[in-house]
Amino acid sequence: xxxxxxxxxxxxxxxxxxxxxxxxxxxxxxxxxxxxxxxxxxxxxxxxxxxxxxxxxxxxxxxxxxxxxxxxxxxxxxxxxxxxxxxxxxxxxxxxxxxxxxxxxxxxxxxxxxxxxxxxxxxxxxxxxxxxxxxxxxxxxxxxxxxxxxxxxxxxxxxxxxxxxxxxxxxxxxxxxxxxxxxxxxxxxxxxxxxxxxxxxxxxxxxxxxxxxxxxxxxxxxxxxxxxxxxxxxxxxxxxxxxxxxxxxxxxxxxxxxxxxxxxxxxxxxxxxxxxxxxxxx
Numbered sequence: 001x002x003x004x005x006x007x008x009x010x011x012x013x014x015x016x017x018x019x020x021x022x023x024x025x026x027x028x029x030x031x032x033x034x035x036x037x038x039x040x041x042x043x044x045x046x047x048x049x050x051x052x053x054x055x056x057x058x059x060x061x062x063x064x065x066x067x068x069x070x071x072x073x074x075x076x077x078x079x080x081x082x083x084x085x086x087x088x089x090x091x092x093x094x095x096x097x098x099x100x101x102x103x104x105x106x107x108x109x110x111x112x113x114x115x116x117x118x119x120x121x122x123x124x125x126x127x128x129x130x131x132x133x134x135x136x137x138x139x140x141x142x143x144x145x146x147x148x149x150x151x152x153x154x155x156x157x158x159x160x161x162x163x164x165x166x167x168x169x170x171x172x173x174x175x176x177x178x179x180x181x182x183x184x185x186x187x188x189x190x191x192x193x194x195x196x197x198x199x200x201x202x203x204x205x206x207x208x209x210x211x212x213x214x215x216x217x218x219x220x221x222x223x224x225x226x227x228x229x230x231x232x233x234x235x236x237x238x239x240x241x242x243x244x245x246x247x248x249x250x251x252x253x254x255x256x257x258x259x260x261x262x263x264x265x266x267x268x269x270x271x272x273x274x275x276x277x278x279x280x281x282x
Contacts, residue, residue, distance in 0.1 A: 022214040022222050029211045029224045031160045035114070035135055037213075037221040038158045042115035050095055050121045056258065059125050060100035064152050064182045065274035066263035069250040071101065076180045076248065076278050077148050083107040086147040089172060091136050091165075091181075092154015096122035099129040110146075112136070113154070137161065139168045146172055151181040153274075157225050160211070162233075166240020170281055179242060179279040185249065185272040188262065189227045195264035200271075233277060242279035250274050 029037070042049075057063055062071035071077060077088075084106030090099045093111035095118060102109040112132040113119050119131045134140050136155035149169050159165055169179050190206040192199050206229065214223040228236065230247075237244050252268025259265075263273050 022216060024212070024214050026208070026210040027213050029160060029213050029221055029226075031137065031164075033221050034158060034160045034211075034224040034226070035137070037224045039114045039116075041223045042113075043117040046094075046115055046117035046121055049118075053260070054095070056260075057095075057097045059095075059097060060104060060127075062098040062101040062152070064248075064276055065250060066258075066260045067250040067252050067268060067274055068256045069248075069274070069276075071098070074248070076246070076276065077150060077178060080105050083148075087145065089139075089141070089146045089149040089169075090154075091139075091149065091151040091169070092156075093122070093131075094118045094154065095125055096127070096129050096131065097125075098150065098152055100125075100127050103127065103129055107148075110141075112139070136165045137168060139172050141172045143171050144174045147174055147177050149173055149177065149179045153182055153184070156181050157183050160224075160226055162226070162228065162236045163239045166236055166242060170241040173281045175281060177281045179281065180276065181279075182274055182276040183233070185275045186228060186230050186233065187271060188273060191262075191267075191271070193262035195259045195262055195267060197266070199262055199264075199267055230275065233275070237277060237279050241281065243282055244277060245280050246276075246278035248276040248278065250276070 072080065083102060086107045088102050088107045088109040090109055090111045093099055093113045096111035099109035099111040110130045110132060111122060112134055114135055116133055119133055122131055132140065137159060156162055156165060173179060187206060190202045190204055192203050209227050212225045213221050215221050234244055249272040252265055257265055
């Protein structure tokens, strides 16, 4: 699971904000620049991310977001006892925690990530899950290779062309396959990325799709995240060839007292923080 806590209300949690000497701005960023920035950022920050959030994520737990919704309880990929023997692609796998959970239930997962360093952490933790370093927009698999695909805050928020990712996932799925992915809930982009009361007042237009970019002194992006409205995400899914069967907005559970970037019990009890799209390939 890959995410970070920048502004406006972005990914799900590695560091403490912008990198040293990086300037935060809103500007356009294309596919190549976004991909290059994501690979570099995660290679540089994977150690800190796994150190800070590894305990919450576990080594073999499938968590959909900072709220702590577990696939073991949600069953968004299907009942746990139906996963045995299924070929599953995890996109933006990080250290492959979700894939290990799937493997323990008899599935045959493949963990894919853009970051070499994140996959090194997957090797450090261990297990028999195959690891693939590749871009989500150019999946290195044959057509109809998988029964299921999933992504817990990985890849989708960071690409400039999400429809291309949807089409690639559609291509590698078999007919009837399910694609489930979670992202920061789009409404969060209208609020400051603050866990306390200051994060409860609207400060930006929900409809401003201009990407959030952190750039170095030469203007080169070192982190990019792309905003889409809920309607945009639905249209992306449909344009990618999928049928949307569910949209899950996890509520903040009473047991979860952690703050993770802009996610907190205070905000989680008032506004959604995560959106999970459950899609099927006909």
